[in-house]
Amino acid sequence: MKHVLIIGSGISGMVCALRCAEHGIQVTLVSHVPSERSQSVMAAGGINAVLPDDETGDSIASHVEDTLKGGCGLGGKKAVEGLCTYGGEILQWLERIGTVFSVDDKGRPLSRAFGGQSHKRTYYCGASTGKQIVSALVMETRRFESAGLIRRRLWCCFHSALIKDGACYGAILFDEARRRLEAVYADAVVIATGGQNALFGKTTGSTQCDGYAAGKLFMQGAELKNLEFIQYHPTTMETPQKRMLISEAARGEGGRLFYRRNGRNIYFMEDKYGSGGNLMTRDVVSREIDALDEKIYLDISFLGKSVIDDRLPEIRDLCARYGGIDVTREPIPVQPSVHFFMGGLAVHLNHETNIRSLFAIGECASMYHGANRLGGNSLLAAIYSGNVAADEIAGRNDGGLHPDFRSALEHESKLLTRNMNTQSTYPVMYMRDMLAETMRTRLGIVRSEDNLKTGLTDIDFYLSIAERICYDSSVMPYFNYSLTAILTLARATMICAMARQESRGAHWRSDFPKTDEAYGSASIIAYDGGNYSVRLDKERRYES
Ligand SMILES: Cc1cc2nc3c(=O)[nH]c(=O)nc-3n(C[C@H](O)[C@H](O)[C@H](O)COP(=O)(O)OP(=O)(O)OC[C@H]3O[C@@H](n4cnc5c(N)ncnc54)[C@H](O)[C@@H]3O)c2cc1C
Structure with missing residues (x-):
């Protein structure tokens, strides 16, 4: 039986595991914390999709157009078309497996607009979309765990990949409970380790996402792409531990940015960009705030208590708990902060890296978002990429025999023992x-x-x-x-x-x-024994 090793059990890792299991593939799903504590749980505002029975005039073509425009010419057209085409199907699948979306009085899922969107296509579960999706996926994964097709390895960290002659045969894991390294062989390895937040310390995301897997694989020969594109989210609230995200949902529902001068509120985004100013893409809003030497506020109080209670309860609670702010009566002080990484492991359309049988999915892979991601597109990309990689692996006939990596494991184990002492x-x-x-x-x-x-x-x-x-x-x-x-x-x-x-x-x-x-063109960086070489992917080698 084919065996796949998936490193990371957030949304992308779990989706890939489920799809592999549906193909009858044996999966080992590795993570250093349970899925319920992955960064995916934090996703708040929603997931983008164009529903097959859409009545708003939206279309897949306009989702593609918005995404490519948001990506400022660096998003791959073929990849984005695939992503947007499956949005509606993915949303319906999420509902089928038990994700509870917010619905109108006729039971149809509700949507809101995020920055850079021509239509309201972000579907949501209040402001806890990630939590709802993760819960549904955890339940679904359990079905296959009990059938013996998915085996979870918790409290295990990725150490390195088993690579020889440009192909990957498994990975070395660090088992925290036994405090030792272990080699796990597989027909394919899928990296689903999320973004690189910890490089920046305090961000909106989780410090579990430290980019280690991407950095280590880079040192082992995997190429990286578009690393310079780091998304600063314009509206985050300072707390001692981290920057709490004030989801774009707040501006999607009508929230207004302003600063105060001489007793007046200056709505700087509306003044410069018109009525849609508050919902300009994140890069634009962050830069506008950065250029001002002013204390910036986000006001949702005018929406009224019932709208806030109904549509933005998590933002209401978060501001009360961490900032002592009653958002029905006062504005929220906000500032931009590191939020998302458009760059990561370079992958082809099938999500394979330049190393054979080594795949990357979710936020750790660079594929759909170009120079700037639109809100709501990364949950979609995490799910879509998990499916793409699983289908590719299922269709392959290679695998089976692998080289002997015992001496590599012994060498790494000796180093680790020395480190620990x-x-x-x-x-x-x-x-x-x-x-x-x-x-x-x-x-x-x-x-x-x-x-x-x-x-x-x-x-x-x-x-x-x-x-x-x-x-x-x-x-x-x-x-x-x-x-x-x-x-x-x-x-x-x-x-x-x-x-x-x-x-x-x-x-x-x-x-x-x-x-x-x-x-x-996308920038690609390679590492060869300590030499770093950057090139532009003018031939778009990674998009075919
Ligand atoms: C506050 C916040 C709000 C967001 N809101 C939205 C939103 O509304 N809509 C949207 O589309 N996107 C949103 N995003 C982005 C989106 O949530 C993420 O891009 C997506 O969930 C990433 O999923 P993932 O599976 O790639 O990674 P993650 O969910 O980050 O999972 C990574 C997994 O890898 C494991 N891992 C990491 N390193 C190692 C290692 N070395 N060894 C073993 N395991 C490892 C972790 O334990 C975890 O299981 C938001 C992000 C944040 C931070």
Whole structure:
């Protein structure tokens, strides 16, 4: 029987596992925390789709057009067409497996508009869409777990892939309970490890998403794409632990951004862009806020208590609990913060990387969003990509025999034992904090050559000491062995941002403020024994 190893059990990982199991494939589903704690649970505002019985005048063609426009010329047309074509089917499937969507009095799912959309096509479950989808997927996964087709491996971390001669045969995992490394062989490995939030420390997302798998695979020969495109969400609320997302649903329902001057509220987005100003794409709104030296507020109070209670209860509760704000009476202080990564592992249309039998799906893969993602499209992409990879794997006839990786496992195990027994004076978590500070200050909403160069110098310094100081027995071994790969990913990101000498979507350069068609292709970065090489994918090799 075919065996697939899936690393990551958020929405994309679970969907891929389900589809593989439906194809009769044996699945091992690995994650360091339960699905209920994956970042997918945080998704708030909704998922985009055009329903087959749509009566609003929306169409798949306009969903494609909006997505490509939002991606500023870097989204692949074929890939986006596939994504949007299956939106309606995916939504209906989610309903069938028990996702509870908000509905109107006739029982039809309700939709709202997100930034950059020509129609209201974001379907939602209040403001807890991710939680509802994850719950339904967990229940569905259990059916196949009891049938023995899906085996969950919890509290397990990815260590490295088993790669030989350009093909992948499985992965080495770190089992936290047994505190040891283990080789798991598979006919295909699917990486579904989410974004790279932890590189930036405090973001809207989860620090579990640290980009380690992408960084490690990059060091093992996988190519990365469009790393410079990092989405700053314009409306987040500062708390001591993280930046709490004030979902775009708030602006989708009519919320207005403003600042105060001389006792007057200045609705700067409406003043500049007209009545749709508050719902401009996230890159545009974030840049407008960044350019103002003002305290920015988001007002939803005028919607009234009953609309807020009905449609935005999670935002009401979140503001009350974390900010002591009654949104029915007062505005929410907001600021932009790192939220989503358009870049990641470079994949072909079938979601295979440049390494045979190694796939990537969900937020860790770069495919649909180009230079800027539209809200509501990433849940759709997580589900769609999980299905695409599973169908591709099911249709393959290769697999079976694999090379012997025992000596590689022994070598890595020895290194890990040495790490676990070494004391460091420089805590590894301190290194992560320093990196986050560098990333936040050097890779902000607006970048420049000088700033990026300083960032690169900082990261080079961290890398030069990482191997010597990354051993700290007071933290999980994962934090120790992951440091170098995370720093390598950060370095690659900085290099990509320096190489793109133009402004496009979420990548804005003060020294190159114009979009330059010479850069109208995805950037691909490769690593060869310590050498990083960036190129533009002018032939669109990854889209065929
Ligand atoms: C606050 C917030 C709100 C959002 N709202 C929306 C929305 O309304 N609509 C929308 O479309 N998108 C939204 N997004 C984005 C969307 O939620 C994500 O892009 C999507 O859920 C990612 O799913 P995923 O399966 O790729 O990854 P994740 O859900 O992040 O899952 C990653 C999995 O990988 C595991 N993992 C990570 N590293 C390792 C490792 N080294 N070893 C083993 N396991 C590992 C984790 O434990 C987890 O199981 C939002 C994001 C945030 C942060």
